[in-house]
Amino acid sequence: TINADRLAASIHELGQFGLNEGGGLDRTTFTEPELKARDWLKEQLSKLNVDVYTDEAANIWGKRVGKKRKSIVCGSHIDTVPNGGKFDGALGVLIGLEMLRTLEENGIETEHDVELVSFSAEEPNPFGLSTFGSRAISGKLTAQQIKDVKNAEGIRVTDALAKAGGIPEQFDHCVRKEDELLAYLEVHIEQGKRLVDAHVPLGVVTGITGIYREELTIKGVPNHAGTTVMTDRSDALVAAAELIVTVKNVCTDFPKAELVGTVGQVRVLPNATNIIPGEVVLAVEIRGEKTEDVNKVQQELQEKKSYVETTYGVHIETKVMLNQAPVEMSEYIMKTMERQADIAGFSTMRLGSMAGHDAAHMASLTPSGMIFVPSVDGKSHCPEEESSMNDIEKAANVCLHTLLEIDQE
Amino acid sequence: TINADRLAASIHELGQFGLNEGGGLDRTTFTEPELKARDWLKEQLSKLNVDVYTDEAANIWGKRVGKKRKSIVCGSHIDTVPNGGKFDGALGVLIGLEMLRTLEENGIETEHDVELVSFSAEEPNPFGLSTFGSRAISGKLTAQQIKDVKNAEGIRVTDALAKAGGIPEQFDHCVRKEDELLAYLEVHIEQGKRLVDAHVPLGVVTGITGIYREELTIKGVPNHAGTTVMTDRSDALVAAAELIVTVKNVCTDFPKAELVGTVGQVRVLPNATNIIPGEVVLAVEIRGEKTEDVNKVQQELQEKKSYVETTYGVHIETKVMLNQAPVEMSEYIMKTMERQADIAGFSTMRLGSMAGHDAAHMASLTPSGMIFVPSVDGKSHCPEEESSMNDIEKAANVCLHTLLEIDQE
Ligand SMILES: NC(=O)NCCC(=O)O
Numbered sequence: 065t066i067n068a069d070r071l072a073a074s075i076h077e078l079g080q081f082g083l084n085e086g087g088g089l090d091r092t093t094f095t096e097p098e099l100k101a102r103d104w105l106k107e108q109l110s111k112l113n114v115d116v117y118t119d120e121a122a123n124i125w126g127k128r129v130g131k132k133r134k135s136i137v138c139g140s141h142i143d144t145v146p147n148g149g150k151f152d153g154a155l156g157v158l159i160g161l162e163m164l165r166t167l168e169e170n171g172i173e174t175e176h177d178v179e180l181v182s183f184s185a186e187e188p189n190p191f192g193l194s195t196f197g198s199r200a201i202s203g204k205l206t207a208q209q210i211k212d213v214k215n216a217e218g219i220r221v222t223d224a225l226a227k228a229g230g231i232p233e234q235f236d237h238c239v240r241k242e243d244e245l246l247a248y249l250e251v252h253i254e255q256g257k258r259l260v261d262a263h264v265p266l267g268v269v270t271g272i273t274g275i276y277r278e279e280l281t282i283k284g285v286p287n288h289a290g291t292t293v294m295t296d297r298s299d300a301l302v303a304a305a306e307l308i309v310t311v312k313n314v315c316t317d318f319p320k321a322e323l324v325g326t327v328g329q330v331r332v333l334p335n336a337t338n339i340i341p342g343e344v345v346l347a348v349e350i351r352g353e354k355t356e357d358v359n360k361v362q363q364e365l366q367e368k369k370s371y372v373e374t375t376y377g378v379h380i381e382t383k384v385m386l387n388q389a390p391v392e393m394s395e396y397i398m399k400t401m402e403r404q405a406d407i408a409g410f411s412t413m414r415l416g417s418m419a420g421h422d423a424a425h426m427a428s429l430t431p432s433g434m435i436f437v438p439s440v441d442g443k444s445h446c447p448e449e450e451s452s453m454n455d456i457e458k459a460a461n462v463c464l465h466t467l468l469e470i471d472q473e
Numbered sequence: 474t475i476n477a478d479r480l481a482a483s484i485h486e487l488g489q490f491g492l493n494e495g496g497g498l499d500r501t502t503f504t505e506p507e508l509k510a511r512d513w514l515k516e517q518l519s520k521l522n523v524d525v526y527t528d529e530a531a532n533i534w535g536k537r538v539g540k541k542r543k544s545i546v547c548g549s550h551i552d553t554v555p556n557g558g559k560f561d562g563a564l565g566v567l568i569g570l571e572m573l574r575t576l577e578e579n580g581i582e583t584e585h586d587v588e589l590v591s592f593s594a595e596e597p598n599p600f601g602l603s604t605f606g607s608r609a610i611s612g613k614l615t616a617q618q619i620k621d622v623k624n625a626e627g628i629r630v631t632d633a634l635a636k637a638g639g640i641p642e643q644f645d646h647c648v649r650k651e652d653e654l655l656a657y658l659e660v661h662i663e664q665g666k667r668l669v670d671a672h673v674p675l676g677v678v679t680g681i682t683g684i685y686r687e688e689l690t691i692k693g694v695p696n697h698a699g700t701t702v703m704t705d706r707s708d709a710l711v712a713a714a715e716l717i718v719t720v721k722n723v724c725t726d727f728p729k730a731e732l733v734g735t736v737g738q739v740r741v742l743p744n745a746t747n748i749i750p751g752e753v754v755l756a757v758e759i760r761g762e763k764t765e766d767v768n769k770v771q772q773e774l775q776e777k778k779s780y781v782e783t784t785y786g787v788h789i790e791t792k793v794m795l796n797q798a799p800v801e802m803s804e805y806i807m808k809t810m811e812r813q814a815d816i817a818g819f820s821t822m823r824l825g826s827m828a829g830h831d832a833a834h835m836a837s838l839t840p841s842g843m844i845f846v847p848s849v850d851g852k853s854h855c856p857e858e859e860s861s862m863n864d865i866e867k868a869a870n871v872c873l874h875t876l877l878e879i880d881q882e
Pocket residue numbers: 187188194255418419420421699747
């Protein structure tokens with residue numbers, strides 16, 4: 065079993081990098097605090113009997129060599145959203161580190177290599193490239209695709225990558241081969257309230273949610289908010305409001321709780337108190353475990369769009385911004401996790417991820433599985449993000465024993 | 474009767490000041506183009522036998538002296554909104570100018586003084602002070618109130634005023650006395666479609682609309698748009714959308730067409746595609762001819778706010794930004810206008826202003842009346858703003874003969 069005190073100490077230590085006055089972490093990828101956190105991680109790994117290296121995509125690896133030379137990979141990411149918490153991502157990396165420490169301490173010789181990975185840039189970031197590292201090693205993000213990408217200040221992602229130890233010129237060399245991998249395991253906080261509400265300490269993730277995002281540009285007629293009677297208006301904002309309510313209603317009435325829809329971003333033109341809005345741009349996001357469920361919501365929204373166009377005399381343009389298919393986790397790994405939890409006497413619950421994770425990309429290379437740890441109050445991406453050490457310890461031990469069982473394959 | 478060709482030429486000439494590439498006018502108050510337009514107007518007045526002067530609030534006056542030394546004032550404003558049209562405001566000033574020319578040309582000696590006024594800063598402007606000139610001369614805007622006002626660039630309104638010929642140090646001296654005034658007449662474009670739809674060339678304005686504006690701050694809980702199931706959300710934007718639709722529905726269903734409600738301004742926080750909006754700020758505007766009507770809508774909105782607070786678990790703060798009471802126009806002047814139109818054989822229609830006007834403030838000093846000229850397609854505050862010379866000529870003649878009839882009092 066892992067050493068919970070040592071793990072707690074590591075969580076605390078890593079949680080100092082990027083710590084702001086409000087207790088949140090500002091550790092966006094490739095920023096100074098994140099580079100320092102990377103150095104800290106490499107230093108920890110260097111104290112163990114593992115090969116430490118940084119690949120072309122600046123992913124940090126620590127490989128503990130086994131007998132058969134296939135690899136079981138464990139990990140997550142250490143970058144955070146602005147003003148984020150100290151568990152999202154970091155927990156999975158630190159549990160991986162703790163597992164390596166435990167294996168070494170107990171002199172356990174594994175059949176296969178055990179690799180820790182800390183992926184670059186998992187979170188949404190100023191370069192617009194989230195799950196950067198896992199997409200790169202699974203061949204979904206190429207040197208060609210990143211070569212001209214810049215952030216708002218005009219800094220090239222390739223320059224930022226080089227500073228973090230990546231090699232932009234040989235970026236595509238980081239791709240891992242399927243036949244050298246046996247499995248990918250990731251522990252992550254749930255970031256929601258389902259486990260807390262069900263009083264279950266361990267979540268076995270069935271799949272990584274599909275994410276569909278569209279940008280709607282609603283064009284009405286800007287006009288004088290006084291002299292234009294109600295029946296003469298083509299108010300783009302009223303039309304937008306109808307769609308916002310529709311997204312909420314359709315998703316709330318959907319028979320599955322793991323289907324959600326959100327309008328998070330709105331731009332109104334000209335945005336003046338006494339001018340009827342002439343144009344509104346909305347970002348609609350729909351997430352679900354099944355493509356057909358996401359399509360269903362999309363279609364109901366489409367019908368409402370047509371209705372709104374006719375009713376309000378507006379024109380709606382739809383631009384698909386993201387259409388990430390749902391990814392299933394390995395049934396074999398799920399069963400192994402459940403068996404190990406059962407042996408240890410911990411109850412588990414199967415649940416969909418609802419958030420995007422590096423595991424979605426790893427699943428295209430090798431059977432993958434995720435364990436979710438309950439999030440206190442369901443809070444995440446904020447300073448209040450918290451999980452109990454009690455739950456964390458359970459997850460780490462189940463992950464370790466899942467790894468050891470897979471290693472016996 | 475007035476000289477329509479000369480009036481048309483003046484509209485064209487004044488329409489050159491601030492003309493942009495798209496055919497709109499950028500003649501915001503106290504800007505270079507507006508100062509040039511002021512010079513042009515003073516030059517035109519100086520060619521007539523009138524006293525030309527600029528008062529402490531930089532209102533431009535041209536007084537044609539009569540026998541009894543009371544004044545009938547005619548006018549409007551020559552500033553425009555950004556990318557506005559050449560009729561809103563300018564038409565009323567140019568018809569006043571044309572009336573002075575016609576009186577002089579025909580050697581008409583009036584009983585009372587006839588004064589043309591071009592009010593400063595009627596339109597919403599960067600200093601946040603609309604109907605600046607008419608509020609000043611009716612004692613509703615004081616030196617005290619303007620002394621610290623600056624625009625976004627930090628320029629003081631007092632400095633801008635001085636450049637336009639005003640005297641900030643003696644600002645309060647511009648106030649006019651009630652007993653020296655007999656009436657105020659203003660011709661303005663309708664800025665809506667009611668006259669066009671009714672095929673009536675002349676609108677007799679019954680009152681200046683009341684304008685009520687409130688800012689709503691809707692506070693929900695920002696959260697992860699993936700991992701927060703629909704039933705766990707306090708989405709400030711969904712709550713806002715319900716209110717936007719309510720404003721529209723209540724006003725559309727209202728038994729009077731001259732009651733309108735608009736949400737023109739929206740700010741969403743944090744405004745990210747994958748975060749549930751935690752805060753939304755809305756500007757709600759309600760306009761009507763009767764305070765009780767505006768109150769009725771306000772109250773229905775209030776009920777919906779309570780409902781939304783309970784249903785969505787949000788908190789709503791309301792801040793009243795403007796509460797301008799409706800103002801009635803003089804029944805005596807309305808009747809005189811209608812009589813003069815009837816004599817000339819033009820049909821008229823009574824209607825509420827729905828927009829704010831300088832006449833609202835003049836009405837507290839002296840009996841006031843407005844004539845509306847039809848707006849082609851109801852368009853205003855845009856380059857397409859247009860009225861036919863045929864309609865303009867009718868309005869100018871009815872205004873002139875209304876003035877002459879009042880002068881006989
Ligand atoms: N796990 C996580 O918060 N990922 C960020 C991407 C998203 O799911 O919106």
